Amino acid sequence: MSAPIGQHWKQVNDCEDLLGANFRARTFELSGLRSSGQKSQVHTTLINHIGRPRTPKAILYIHGYTDYFFQTDLAEYFIKLGYRFYAVDLQGYGRSLRPSTLPNWCDSIEQYGQDLDIALATMKQDGMKNVVMLAHSTGGLIASSYLAQPYSLSDKESHYNKPFPNVTGLMLNSPFLALPFSPKLLNSISWPIRAIVSALPFILLNSKKANTYSKSLHTRFGGEWDYRLDWKPAEGFGLSFHWLREIIHAQRDLANQKITIPTLMCRSEISTIGKKTVSEIQQGDGVLDVDSMQEAANRTFKNLTCVAIPQGFHDLFLSKQVARDLYLSSMVKWLKNLNEETNEHTKHLDEP
Template sequence: MSTDPYLGDGYESHRIDLGADAEGPMIATLIHRRAPGAPTGRKPPILLMHGWSDYVLDRELMEHLGRNGHDVWGLDLRKHGRSLLPGQTATEVDHLNRYDAEIGASLRIIGRDRPPVLLAHSTGGLTAALWAQRNPGTVRGLALNSPWLEMHLGPVTRTLAQVPVRLLAERLRGRPIFPLGSDHYARTLHRDFGGAYDYDLALKPPGGHPFPAATLSAIIDGQRRLAAAGPLPVPVLVLHSAHSRLGPRFTEQMRRADAVLDVRTLAAAAAGLGPRVRIEAIPGARHDVFLSDADARSRALEILDDWLETSFPAAPTMRAPETAEGHGEPPQDRSGKEKPR
């Protein structure tokens, strides 16, 4: 491991090699907060996972969790953030199960006897929930920060969009399916646009990276699979803003709301995750509730701390995934062969 150039002193980054696809070698990046002394084992480790067109950047959140006794890690998925290599299509993936490779590798590095809580944001929340559903015993719980569990306006929209998006993805693959997004969300966050936070705009662009058609198809398919699956076998916390403010023009109300997802659809999908789900709406929170104004951020941390303290009184041993080692279940064509990436 080497000192992480984005989080700085006290943080190390470890490269995970993932083989290659048509664009060349692929990597993921595991970040670790160094802490004095060995973890006690009483509190579970925590592994942060970012959203689409994003990277692990919230040092204040990681420091807070570390001070509370957690061993803190973060994962930049392939073709995101620290893991995006020259010549690659940012965020491109054809199936969310591809991420099983880096999640599985990260859990092995953290330690099979120390299953973590996955603290996952937006699209990362969907990916984390799918992992937990298919690999029981490998994680202790899920803390989902505005997870993208369903399309805007709900399952009907997803069902109507699934086939045409898949057909477009087969034709466009890594090419964008949408025009470049607006900078509304970045204007609520980044110091250069009047926000309170500083992060690398090359890794998390103001309008997002161009959205690959293949990635949108993979997300819709992941939402379908999660909705059809049984209840999650672990405790789940879902945090989201109390309100959404979506629209083509920026308004000041977007600084105190989710300017990315419809929180009503999000909350309805979260309620279907299982019987051990705690859902909390945070007044004044943004899409990333931990990158909100001080009052909303403080409330989100208070709820997270309480849930972690009350949900995990002991630390069990991880059970190995039932899927193939670290790779999950890749998509197949009708002949049973794995599709090209």
């Protein structure tokens, strides 16, 4: 995922984050020309927990669609494990929303590579040497597409004249690697969907009702989590056919890639798409089809570990406690193995 041409960034803000004194937020302004030739000016925000300042390894969290970072307990969990914790609110999302830009809008999925470049380069300036990406849903597609690009670390550093850390692993939380249909149905309808969204990119579908998945999460509807409904609205933002077209293109491109970086994919055991009640939705992934997700992951990732979480929600960290604990322990186990492999690799490199 290459950066949009002519793009440059500058830091415009550095302050305590809205999550409290343990969190810092840095805002960056991106301006220049996109590949379409249009002028642009957007913002991206890097949030980090201030704990573990001397640790050279970190987690970088990338959120999903109609989403932003608010999971303070997740950050605290990794801090206790001995990691620094960072999260990025991508351009057009959460803290990076601006009145002059449409929520969640993108010309191309590739443009989010700029957000990840900014995050990684800033983390390197903070002293981070090794980074593991943790990405949810659409963030999983974005991070995977970014890592699939055949660039070397030296190429990145030369392009930006900035040092970058090593990305040593990828953890995926219910990644949006395929449209939310069963594998059989997806094979028969994928072409008509591509044709429709390509022919009508200007269509924007709006919902006026809170969806059942959102009702299963937010305290307003009896859920466990309290987050900003202006940044993560219960009825969602308008669904742009242009956005959906770019998602489909990114998924097709990723299906033809081979990613060798160590990858953990955690997903729910079953899908509950279309269920009418909150209790039914909460038995599994109410947003994506886990079988199509698994097939897509098997095609692309060549060093893949998969864990199915019983009664895991679409965002596994927002699941009820038993499923959440299983999700967290699965990441701990995988990270332990990753660290052992990384240390062994470094040892061999240091040997004469």
